[in-house]
Amino acid sequence: MNRINTRVVSVDMIIDILENNSLSHIVLREGLKDVDDKQDRSFITRLVMGTVEKAITLDYIIDKFSKIQTRKMKPLIRNLLRMSVYQIVYMDSIPESAVCNEAVKIVKKRKYVNLSGFVNGVLRNIAREYKQISYPDENSIKGISIKYSCPEWIVSKFIKDYGLDNCKLILADNQEKSGITVRVNISKATISEVIKSLENQGVTVSKGNYLNEALILKDIDNIEGLEAFNKGYIQPQDESSMLVGKAAGVKENDYVIDVCSAPGGKSIHIADILNETGNVDSRDISEYKVNLINENIARTGFKNITAKVWDATVCDEEAYGRADVVIADVPCSGLGVLNSKGDIKYHLTEEGLNELKSIQRNILKTASTYVKQGGILIYSTCTINPEENIKNTKWFIENFDFTLESIDELLPEVLRNEHTRKGYLQLIQGIDKCDGFYIARLRRGKN
Structure with missing residues (x-):
């Protein structure tokens, strides 16, 4: 069986992400399905995600050595140069001559023979001189x-x-890669059992920064190959996202609606906390997203959770005033998760932020109708943008019969502050030890 050309696979993925605006995590997941070799998977993942993450830096370097600016190049040439320069500058174990030779082979194979000399010349000049490049003031x-x-x-x-x-x-x-964070489903297995299972499969395991049930996994190629994953003992989820389940403060037999649930991590966390009681009504806008939720439900085996297609901006009259807790983890700019989704920053625009704010407010307005009197609405995002977070929260409580309620008793002591006493938490990557995230706890009416 012929071994795949990892660089060909990688450049095609990079083009899909940076030129076609496809989402990096989906492109990688689909593209790696047919790649069995562990080293190949690891190389492709690092090369694709590294090139995407560093695209602006790479363009600056290329433009210093090329008469044709990157923005004017053909997509294949632009992204092949980006990928190759990433290997030269950031992947020390790869000989520079091999990088140049492989790039030229790809150019010729893709019928750009007349550009092979250009690509070769630019790369060899960069390999010799990139350490002498001058950069703008680091404070500008x-x-x-x-x-x-x-x-x-x-x-x-x-x-x-x-x-x-x-x-x-x-x-x-945002440029630090710190392993995969997972949450132990504590109603399915003990933390020590899960750690033992993971270590038996060669995974390096460390405890999370805030929660006992959080584990950080390293030396892992494919989470789907882990026994603990396939038995439903663990769920990939950042600690910041786990705090939504904590802030919800659900009690056994509660009815919970999660209006923007995919891929289902928060819903499954709440089902776990409910300990097989109550019901989690998990929803999202498309069949594709609901299929992701159902895959996780099937894998984890929880019976107190169901999933269905529903647009969170459309009122569901059957749900009016029924839920003890509603989770509205709304679509957002994602500025808190650039670490794991480095392509987000290229897709965003200032105009897009304003459109998101309007969608978020529509979802809040609709989701609030499902909360029973005295019930709880959790508003959360994976962004650090105040307009999407505290400003949306203030708008909401000014216009609807909800009040912020302290989350101090629901959070680890280290995270408690003047804001959590008021009812909301803003986590910031690089300052806090997790993704950037926002959570607000709102109670409807009076008890």
Whole structure:
């Protein structure tokens, strides 16, 4: 059986992500289905995600050595150069000559023979001289943008919202890869049993930063090959997302509606907390997303959770005033999860942020009707953008019969502060030890 050409596979994925605006995690998942070799999977993943993450930095380097600017190149040439420069600059174990030779082979194979000399020349010049490149002032917006490979408008926004020093911490964290975080389904297995199972399969396991049921896994190629995963003992989920289940404060026999649930991590967490009692009504907008939820339900084996297709902006009259708890983890800019989804920053626009805010408010308005009197609405996002977070929360409580309620007693002590006493938590990557995330706990009416 012929071994696949990992660089050909990688450049096609990169083109799909950076030129066609396809989502990186979906492109990788689909593209790796037919790649069995562990080393190949690891190489492709690092090369694709690294190139995507560093695209702005890579373009700056290429433009220093090319008469044709990257933005004017053909998509194959642009992304092949990006991928090759990533290997030269960031992957020390690969000989520079091999990088250049493989790039030229791909150019010729794709019928761009006349550009093979151009590609070869640019790459060999970069390999010789990239360490002598001068960069803009590291405290300037342009300099920060190039160093951390982040669009200038996002850099400006982070500086405005959090200050220069925190902006750098946030962007530096976005380039750190810290393993896969999972949550133990404690009604299915003990934490010690899960750790033993994982270590028996060669996984390096460390405890989470905030929650006992959180584990951080390293030395792992494919989570779907783990016994603990296939038996439903663990669920991939960042600790920040796990805190939604904590802040919800659900009690046995509660009826919970999760209006934007896919892939189902929060719903399954709540089903676990409910300990096979109550019911979790897990929803999302498309068959594709609901299939993801159902896959996780089937794998974990929870019987107190069901999934269905439903648009969170459309009122479901049958659910009016019925839920003890409603979870509204709304579509957002994703500025808190750039670490794991490095392509988000290229897809976002300032106009898009305003459109998101409108969608979020529509979902909040609709979801609030499902909460019974005295019940709880949890509003959450995976962003650090104040307009989507605290400003939406303030708008909501000014216009609807809900009040913020302290979440101090529901959170680990280390996370408690003046904001959590008021009823909301803003986590910021690079400052807190998890993804950027926002959670607000709102109670309807009076008890």
